[in-house]
Amino acid sequence: MVKARTSAAELVESGHVRVNGVRETSPGHAIKIGDVLTIALDRTVRVMKVVAFNERRGDANSARVLYEELGERKA
Template sequence: MVKARTSAAELVVTGHVRVNGVRETSPGHAIKAGDVLTIALDRTVRVLKVTGFNERRGDAASARGLYEELGTRN
């Protein structure tokens, strides 16, 4: 959703991320396959279901295969 870990951590700390409907404020919170993330980003809200993880960091294209888009709201 964002390019850098620091940007992702900032979204969490500022309250723009929910995990399974609960606002998350700790960037180190572990997530697991099946968790639903709600992310408020750039005047939209994206709802994603985590479907898997990579062993190592990859590019954006490989990351797209690790979640299912459940919805987007403006």
């Protein structure tokens, strides 16, 4: 969703991320396979389900197979 971990942490700290419907404010919160993330970003809201994890950091293309897009709408 964002390119850098610091940007992701800022989204979480500012209350723009929900995990399984609950607002998350701690960037270090553990995510597990099956969790549903709701992210408010750039005037849209994206909902996705975590389906896998990578052993190492990768590019955007390899990240796309790690979640299932459940929905997107304009905020």
